[in-house]
Amino acid sequence: MKPYKINLFRLGLLLPTYLVFNVVYAITYDSGGFAFIILWPAFFFSLALIFLGNIFIFRDISKLKSSLEDNEFIQKTSTIQLVLATIGFFMQIIGFPLNYIDNYPVLVCASIMYSIILLIGIYQTIKLGQGKDILAILGFVFAFMVILYTCLGLITATSSSIKNTTPNFAEEFQSLGLKGKVELVDKHREIEMFNGTVYNLTYTENLSDGTILKKYTDAKIHKDGEHLSNFFLPSGTDLETLLNDKEKALFHTVKQDEFSFLLDVYKERPNLQQEEDSIKNTTADKINKLFDTPIASSFKFGKYPIENYYVAIMAQAVSNREKGDFDAAGFYNITTKYLMKNKGLTLDIDCDLSNIKAENASPVETLKEKILSLPKNSFSDGIYNISCSYDENGIKKKVTCPFVVEDGVGHFEEDKLQEDKN
Incomplete structure (x- = not known):
């Protein structure tokens, strides 16, 4: 049986094809997918060649092995190539x-595998005396050039690979003091909003009170490595x-x-609502007992000004960590009590003073006197x-009276008046 002629072009097809594919892939990735509109023919063509290259490798090696069954050298080297x-x-x-x-x-390991297969093919060509014609010589040149460019391509890609390596979020979360488990769910390239990568993460922590905290969060990292913030x-x-x-x-x-x-994780505490309701109910009870008719109708927590809220959050977090x-x-x-004490939260109260009968004083002043007498x-x-509404001479008045309590002692600050005529 005539020996099968080794074709180094087919044997080494996968290496240059993967080089081309990675160039196209890199351009597409860096453009956030926009380059795919132009490069899709090259993308699918390289995939087709990859498929074809795999067929050629198995077919050519198998044919060479079957055509030289008595050649121990070919049998051994072809077996290595097939493996x-x-x-x-x-x-x-x-x-x-x-x-x-x-x-x-x-990719590196696969490239090494196919480079070894190609090198064995070159050695087989020489041993079989098939390297004397022009086509074989061109095959040698092709093989060595492919291996050379593959090595250069992998070395060049090393720096890019390092830049595009997924950050070690587990270490980053631990360095902040987070004891739970962080998992990378997905990532995608972002071009329009910023030039970088968005990582979708899941963070899970078993807290000391038995609560299982699970949060979905995103890390936005610029291509230069900067972690972005929308705060x-x-x-x-x-x-x-x-x-x-x-x-x-810590805030940085x-x-x-x-x-x-x-910054809002404290809201996950199971007893938060109970704690807030307790403050509201206690305050309502104190105010409503000042008069025969209940006057307080609405209680809600506010963040005014908002910067005070975050200052209080950061101060308590640092204190907790130190403990x-x-x-x-x-x-x-x-x-909530801590946030109120440090002026991070306010308690906004609506009071209807329409039914309060005040002698020689306005209903607002009467309310203030009774509160200060406690x-x-x-x-x-x-x-x-404390937002008070009442009627005076046909005019509906609304007055907000800031009541500040420090170390258990309260005082009223300047009123904020709003008038609306009927």
Whole structure:
């Protein structure tokens, strides 16, 4: 049987094809997918050649082996080639499509496999005396050039691969004091909003009170490695100017998008609603007992100004961490009472004074006198914005009376008056 002529072009087809594919893939990835509109023919053509290259490798090696059954050298080397080709094929399946961004190590291993197959093919060609014609010589040149460019391509891609390597979020979360488990769910390239990558993460932590905290968060990382933040205050205030050094250092990390959920994580506490209701009910009871008819009708917590809220959050988080409380990095066990005391939250109260009969004084002044007559510690420390509505000479008046309690002692600040004529 006539020996099968080795074709180095077919044997080495996979290597240059993967180089072309990775160039197209890199351009498409860096453009956020927009380049695919132009490069889709090259993309699918390279995939077709990859499919064809796999067929050629198995077919050519098998034909060579079957045509020289008595040649021990060919039998051994062809078997090695088939084993390497099989391993390489499964590598392609595992990492499909092989690219330097998502599966660089697998790409390197597969490239080494196919380079060895091609080198063995060159040696087989020489041993069989098939390297004397022009086509064979061109095949040698092609083979060596392919191996050379493959090596150069892999070396060049190493730096790009490092830049595109998924950050170690587990270490980043642990360095902040987060004790739970962080998982990467998905990632995609972003071009329009910023030039970088968005990582979709899931964070799970078993807290000391038995609560299982599970948060979905995104990390937005610019191509230069900067972690982005969408945190800003509507007032335009630079929050960091209001923080001390420890709070500022912590906030600089927490404001990053992947950690920003911590600023509201205290709301996950199971007893939060009970705690807020207790403050509201206690306050309502104190005010309504001042008169024969209940006057307080609405209670809600507010964040005015908003920067005070975040200053209080950061102060308590730093305090918790210093005490060894690292539930959700120290941001979990923050109480409503603490936020009120540090003027992070206000309690806004609506009072209807229409039915109050006040002699020689306005209903508002009467309310103030009765509140101030209460003993010390009747109200929790904090700011109470008491909004009073009443009629006076056919004019409906609304007055907001800020009542500030510090160390159990309260005082009223300047009223804010709004008048509406009927």
